[in-house]
Amino acid sequence: MTQPLEVCETALKTALRLGASEAEAAVLGGTAVSVDVERGQVKTSSRVTDVGLSVRAILQGRIGFAYSNRLTLQQAAQVAKAAAKAAQASVRDEKWSSLPDPGAIPSMEGTFDPAITRVTAEEMVEMVTAMADSAAQFDRRVLPAFGEASASTHQLAIVNSCGIEAEDAGTVFALSLGAMARSGSRVSPLCSEVELSRRFEPNPNRVGLEAARLAVSSLNAGPTEPGSFPVLFDQRALQALLGFTVVSSLRGDMVHRGRSAYAGKLGELIASEHLSLSDDGTLSGGLLSGRVDMEGVPKRRTPLIVRGELESFLYDNYWGRVGGRGSTGNAARGGGPLRSPGYATLPRIEPTNMVVEAGVLSEEELIEEVKNGYYVRDVQGAHQSNPESGEFSVVAVPAFRIVDGEVRHSVPGAMVVGNAYDLVRRIRALGKESRQVGFLVAPKVVFDDVRVVAA
Amino acid sequence: MKPLGLSFMPVSDTLRSALEQAMDVRASYGEIRAQQTASTTVTVRDGSVEALSQAVESGAAIRILLNGAWGFSSTNSLEKKGVIQAAKEACRMAAAASMAVREPARIAEVKTVTERVKVRVKTDPRSVDVSEKLRNLIDLNKSCFASDPRVRSVTVSYADLATDQTLVTSEGTILEQEKLFVWNYAWVTAKEDGHLTSARDEIGAHGYELFESNRPETVAQRVVGKALNQLRAKPAKGGTYPCVLGKNVVGVFAHEAVGHICEADLTLAGSAVQGMLGKRIAGEAVTIADSALLSEGFGAIKYDDEGVPGERTALIDRGVLVGLMHNRETAAKMSAKPTGNARAQDFRVPPLIRMRNTYFEPSDHSFEELLEGIDHGYYLESFRGGQANLDGTFTVGIQNAFEISRGELGLPVRNLGISGNTLATLREVEACGRGLELEYGRCGKGQFMFQSSGGPPVRVRKILVGGTD
Numbered sequence: 001m002t003q004p005l006e007v008c009e010t011a012l013k014t015a016l017r018l019g020a021s022e023a024e025a026a027v028l029g030g031t032a033v034s035v036d037v038e039r040g041q042v043k044t045s046s047r048v049t050d051v052g053l054s055v056r057a058i059l060q061g062r063i064g065f066a067y068s069n070r071l072t073l074q075q076a077a078q079v080a081k082a083a084a085k086a087a088q089a090s091v092r093d094e095k096w097s098s099l100p101d102p103g104a105i106p107s108m109e110g111t112f113d114p115a116i117t118r119v120t121a122e123e124m125v126e127m128v129t130a131m132a133d134s135a136a137q138f139d140r141r142v143l144p145a146f147g148e149a150s151a152s153t154h155q156l157a158i159v160n161s162c163g164i165e166a167e168d169a170g171t172v173f174a175l176s177l178g179a180m181a182r183s184g185s186r187v188s189p190l191c192s193e194v195e196l197s198r199r200f201e202p203n204p205n206r207v208g209l210e211a212a213r214l215a216v217s218s219l220n221a222g223p224t225e226p227g228s229f230p231v232l233f234d235q236r237a238l239q240a241l242l243g244f245t246v247v248s249s250l251r252g253d254m255v256h257r258g259r260s261a262y263a264g265k266l267g268e269l270i271a272s273e274h275l276s277l278s279d280d281g282t283l284s285g286g287l288l289s290g291r292v293d294m295e296g297v298p299k300r301r302t303p304l305i306v307r308g309e310l311e312s313f314l315y316d317n318y319w320g321r322v323g324g325r326g327s328t329g330n331a332a333r334g335g336g337p338l339r340s341p342g343y344a345t346l347p348r349i350e351p352t353n354m355v356v357e358a359g360v361l362s363e364e365e366l367i368e369e370v371k372n373g374y375y376v377r378d379v380q381g382a383h384q385s386n387p388e389s390g391e392f393s394v395v396a397v398p399a400f401r402i403v404d405g406e407v408r409h410s411v412p413g414a415m416v417v418g419n420a421y422d423l424v425r426r427i428r429a430l431g432k433e434s435r436q437v438g439f440l441v442a443p444k445v446v447f448d449d450v451r452v453v454a455a
Numbered sequence: 456m457k458p459l460g461l462s463f464m465p466v467s468d469t470l471r472s473a474l475e476q477a478m479d480v481r482a483s484y485g486e487i488r489a490q491q492t493a494s495t496t497v498t499v500r501d502g503s504v505e506a507l508s509q510a511v512e513s514g515a516a517i518r519i520l521l522n523g524a525w526g527f528s529s530t531n532s533l534e535k536k537g538v539i540q541a542a543k544e545a546c547r548m549a550a551a552a553s554m555a556v557r558e559p560a561r562i563a564e565v566k567t568v569t570e571r572v573k574v575r576v577k578t579d580p581r582s583v584d585v586s587e588k589l590r591n592l593i594d595l596n597k598s599c600f601a602s603d604p605r606v607r608s609v610t611v612s613y614a615d616l617a618t619d620q621t622l623v624t625s626e627g628t629i630l631e632q633e634k635l636f637v638w639n640y641a642w643v644t645a646k647e648d649g650h651l652t653s654a655r656d657e658i659g660a661h662g663y664e665l666f667e668s669n670r671p672e673t674v675a676q677r678v679v680g681k682a683l684n685q686l687r688a689k690p691a692k693g694g695t696y697p698c699v700l701g702k703n704v705v706g707v708f709a710h711e712a713v714g715h716i717c718e719a720d721l722t723l724a725g726s727a728v729q730g731m732l733g734k735r736i737a738g739e740a741v742t743i744a745d746s747a748l749l750s751e752g753f754g755a756i757k758y759d760d761e762g763v764p765g766e767r768t769a770l771i772d773r774g775v776l777v778g779l780m781h782n783r784e785t786a787a788k789m790s791a792k793p794t795g796n797a798r799a800q801d802f803r804v805p806p807l808i809r810m811r812n813t814y815f816e817p818s819d820h821s822f823e824e825l826l827e828g829i830d831h832g833y834y835l836e837s838f839r840g841g842q843a844n845l846d847g848t849f850t851v852g853i854q855n856a857f858e859i860s861r862g863e864l865g866l867p868v869r870n871l872g873i874s875g876n877t878l879a880t881l882r883e884v885e886a887c888g889r890g891l892e893l894e895y896g897r898c899g900k901g902q903f904m905f906q907s908s909g910g911p912p913v914r915v916r917k918i919l920v921g922g923t924d
Contacts, residue, residue, distance in 0.1 A: 035552060039724055043560065044528035046654040047544055050803055056506060065506035069514060089585050090497075090507040091593065114463045145845070146725035180725040180845060187727060190845040223509035226693070255502055258607040258686035259644045261651060289744040337640060338496075338614060339800070339903035346506055384840040384852020386642050386870045388651040389685075393872030393921035395850045413848060415874055417693060427674060453693035455875070455919045 007076045011083045011361035018069035020057040022099050022161045028342045030154035035124040037147040038232035040132045052343030061092040068214050068342045082402050089429035090386035099160045100317040100327055103298045107430050108287045115200035116151045124149040127204045134208035135179050139390040142212045147177035172287065173200050177206045181215035186219035189397045198285050202228045217397045222409030224454035229373035230428060231450040232366050239440040240382035242390060245420035248387035250304055251321035251349045259388055259436060261421050262310055270310045272427035277305040279314055281352035287436055288352040295331040297345050302328045316349045359430025369429050369446050375400045375407055376416060390421035415453040423447055439443035458660060465862045466479055469535050470623045477542030478625060480755035483521040484562060485625040488760060489533055490802045492618040495585060499596045500610045514802035517545040524552035527805045563786035563793050564762050567627040572757045574635045576662025580615035583663045588613060591666055598675035599643050608644040628762040635661045638907050641674060647683040654681035654854050659753055659895030681837060681855050690867035691922030697832035698918045699825045704835045704851060706894040706908030711841035712815045712849035712877040713743050718808040718889035719785035727847030727878055728776055737774040742816035744769050745780055747795055750892045754811025761806060765795040782808050793900020800902035807900060817911030818887035825888050827916040832859040847877040872921040880918060888912035
């Protein structure tokens, strides 16, 4: 196979030869081996490799983009040509300054585990079976509905005409299970547990048991009392609520386009003094840690909120230059409205590992702290929040009523409503144990005066 | 648009012979789905053109059923050698999975097909010059800003995807299908007196004629209108109220709340309608179907990605649960007929049970009749998004809504969610209005998929409104 950097160099040279004033070429993608279970038994085993080349060619501020999932040198030249042609057909972006310059790349440990590249489908079949069985054996009312084990390896090679030449690689091993519990006519919601790690240290029994426990505890339902209460949010609920609101407003593009609630508020108190939040692309073992971002800019740690005070925003190269503050190494690729693979999309600003400084309380102490309120494990509908205004109106599921400092029963159908920008000003307490869910590395958090709506 | 020197599709003979050569003798079924997709995508934000992208990608997906377990692999190669290698990998994967099979998967029998299917459109997006697409998008961006000085930021995105797909199966199906999608998205941010808000607009079609009835100024007026409405809107009250769901909201309710739990894979996994086929689950006013036959919808397909003909699948007929959406595997398991709902995002993934065009059947009540007699409630005009859980808990985020006061539309209210349990809510549906209008959207069930949904306005006796007042 042709070396990724060689493919990149060929594309870069071709784009420049065709008249591009600047160009960038990246080979990225990866391989995933996965085994999934449905209704407690193994269904499919799959192996997918998806690596592609993406090229940006800039002609006097006009930006062209093209990609291909075929990695021959001949194809590299074709893609470069297509990008240059697209640039010719495009319109000048007056804000364009230039591609990023090289920077000092941090040495990273703990992001690549060769054991993950070696795990076989057969071993994963055993793991998912064990995971589903431990859920089913926990309680006969539990159905392990959907689950998966996956071992993935990802790679990046990137060069640009400003002198960037970087490579990175990483691994992630994931186990997940969604379980339901049924008792007569009562049905629990689908309750999931997910375990993601950069190292190969799977614990299928724990994942199965956690999902099963949550499903069974959801069967014991009781009434929802409407009103304003202290509410304990699990990491998954926090990640969903903050992801579509606060995180959006911390993005440099939103700030400079007048779409952020935090625009013009640097140095101001925007959250409770209990809240310190940083983005750390170099966090040891972090799911989104790496040497460089998707433009080849070194990853780093950026304090965003320090004891409630707004300290910085997140930038990629483009918006970092527009804002005059430089990239913070937060360029990501992949996803977008059409859920495209990384090589098929342009860079855009995304958090890496967003770390909330932990507090001192155990889970039991947090529940006692709530005393009379709710414990929200996850929410549904957070993506419908209004990122500009911060308004959210979501279903809390699974969620539980806390009375006299004890978790009493689940509250099917309870809604939690409010404004995320106000919510972060009302943090009462933070847990001492952090966990990563998606981009968020955080403890569980108790907020005051959260509005709960019920039928 | 010129493909990047990849303008060949491997002839189905090559795929068939690759499948024959690679298939493990123990395998009971095998398929290769080869694709080539040409796309144009571009985003204009606040007048600046973010890179224009034109690309072609190709690859093949291989599925093998062996001893009751599935193996899957995907390759970016369309050459025989690469496809054979990937097919052998899929066989190895199936063999690994089959070690732990307790209840072997089977697939329902279907007639094999040999056919070439073209999408009929007025204007093929591939025939439209890219400069015209860019100009249209830039005009839309300008029109939004020109509509009102309170507009602060505008993002508009355009995408067209043209796919040529060949499906060959070990049973003898050879199906060449074209897929065309044209999609346009607008997001407008408006600000007044320090209050910031936003609204979205999403439209689609199979051909570029989408923009004949959606001129830049028409779309701009629509989306800016929604954002400005929110600026003058007040928060809704939280609690249970009678509501009239607008056409746009009815569709997302049909899709999220009803559709997902009627996808047979999710029903088998324990969704809220498990064991309810043939039972009354809603009032007489409710008829809901998922159809591949509404040609203007994003979900119009002649065959699904397993080669099963598309059809109109009735889910609820006058209140009775009469059907589920199936692929060949769930159909075999439940002794039902496959309904043509197996769809795959692309060659990187196997097909899943996905909706096509999901809708409430209209009836004959006028809009005024639907409002009649509601002393205090809400008219929910357009949505921001929706989500559902298997237990039937659904939520729909509403971006635009109005109060209903004494049977008439009142002041606008903003940014609220509605939620409830699907079955309980269906029982509260009192009446359906006139006209079927489809919405164009994207659904993420692990994979991305273009789909449509819709219906007439529908009156619901009570629904939980997550208002902040």
